[in-house]
Amino acid sequence: MASFVTNHKAPYDALSPSLPGRSLAGKSALITGASRGVGEHIARGLAEAGVSPIGLLGKDKARIESTREKFGREFPQTTFVAFAADITDAEAIAAVFFNFGAPDILVNNAGVFPDEGPFVEQDLKEWFSGFETNVLGTAIVTQRFLKIGDRPKDAIVINVVSMAAHTRFPVPGWSGYSGSKMAQARIFENIRFEHPDVRFINAHPGLLDTDGFERCGAPMPPGGWADGKLTGGFFAWLATEEAAFLSGRFVWADWDIEELKARKDEILEKDLLLTTVDGFNKGF
Numbered sequence: 071m072a073s074f075v076t077n078h079k080a081p082y083d084a085l086s087p088s089l090p091g092r093s094l095a096g097k098s099a100l101i102t103g104a105s106r107g108v109g110e111h112i113a114r115g116l117a118e119a120g121v122s123p124i125g126l127l128g129k130d131k132a133r134i135e136s137t138r139e140k141f142g143r144e145f146p147q148t149t150f151v152a153f154a155a156d157i158t159d160a161e162a163i164a165a166v167f168f169n170f171g172a173p174d175i176l177v178n179n180a181g182v183f184p185d186e187g188p189f190v191e192q193d194l195k196e197w198f199s200g201f202e203t204n205v206l207g208t209a210i211v212t213q214r215f216l217k218i219g220d221r222p223k224d225a226i227v228i229n230v231v232s233m234a235a236h237t238r239f240p241v242p243g244w245s246g247y248s249g250s251k252m253a254q255a256r257i258f259e260n261i262r263f264e265h266p267d268v269r270f271i272n273a274h275p276g277l278l279d280t281d282g283f284e285r286c287g288a289p290m291p292p293g294g295w296a297d298g299k300l301t302g303g304f305f306a307w308l309a310t311e312e313a314a315f316l317s318g319r320f321v322w323a324d325w326d327i328e329e330l331k332a333r334k335d336e337i338l339e340k341d342l343l344l345t346t347v348d349g350f351n352k353g354f
């Protein structure tokens with residue numbers, strides 16, 4: 071599959087948070103699904119760029135507490151706050167924002183890979199569980215955030231979606247997961263017009279060796295796993311001013327950021343990196 075720009079598997083120099091313009095010191099973040107896997111890598115990337123406080127949200131209380139303790143030892147200068155809440159529980163999410171306040175950076179990472187197989191054989195309740203967490207849960211968190219009257223100006227909301235949303239994903243039996251990730255992406259592409267002050271970004275985190283991926287039954291990626299530091303570094307970059315031109319678009323965390331920046335004018339002029347129908351004009 072031809073890529074938009076060069077793909078990486080490991081972190082590279084241009085992602086360094088110590089480069090000029092890369093510090094996120096003074097910014098706060100809330101990351102859902104931060105107890106393990108992709109969310110943990112994103113939390114580490116933001117902490118390395120100076121974000122503090124960082125709210126870590128997971129479903130399992132013991133696991134999110136243990137992750138907070140681990141991060142506390144790793145980043146003694148950073149404040150971490152753990153929240154155990156189910157993102158599909160609107161009251162629990164309202165309480166999280168009440169206690170943490172409105173972050174500068176919200177990362178909607180919590181997600182599930184439902185048990186799948188051929189669509190025709192699916193128990194549709196199980197099939198739909200991916201939509202409940204990935205779509206409804208993400209909508210609950212995002213709406214609650216947007217309702218906060220005094221949320222920071224120029225807030226950034228990043229949606230962790232998946233290449234499964236828009237590629238011809240070569241694994242049959244993933245209709246629920248890929249459909250839920252496409253829905254997540256489209257919702258962001260639409261609500262960005264209602265909140266021009268907010269930077270919404272859809273980001274595929276790369277293919278990472280996580281509990282979630284292991285459970286989902288997909289084959290190991292032919293090119294091997296991405297390094298979580300690559301994902302963390304890319305997400306931190308997404309929250310910098312350099313990446314502001316990507317507002318509303320769909321990106322992959324393993325893409326080379328220098329090549330992306332070099333294509334900025336083309337991306338904006340041709341309105342690229344949106345979900346559309348191949349070969350058809352983009353509408354209005």
Ligand SMILES: NC(=O)c1ccc[n+]([C@@H]2O[C@H](COP(=O)([O-])OP(=O)(O)OC[C@H]3O[C@@H](n4cnc5c(N)ncnc54)[C@H](OP(=O)(O)O)[C@@H]3O)[C@@H](O)[C@H]2O)c1
Pocket residue numbers: 102103104105106107108109127128129130131133134155156157158179180181182203207230231232233274275276277278279280281282283
């Ligand atoms: N791994 C990959 O290669 C890959 C590729 C593309 C996209 N993604 C996306 O990346 C995200 C994270 O995936 P992962 O591989 O890291 O999965 P994971 O290892 O299963 O971790 C999932 C995280 O989400 C949390 N979570 C799940 N349901 C929740 C709920 N209802 N409320 C609150 N928290 C909930 C889990 O909390 P607990 O620990 O408390 O259960 C955990 O922290 C997902 O959105 C997934 O679609 C992953």
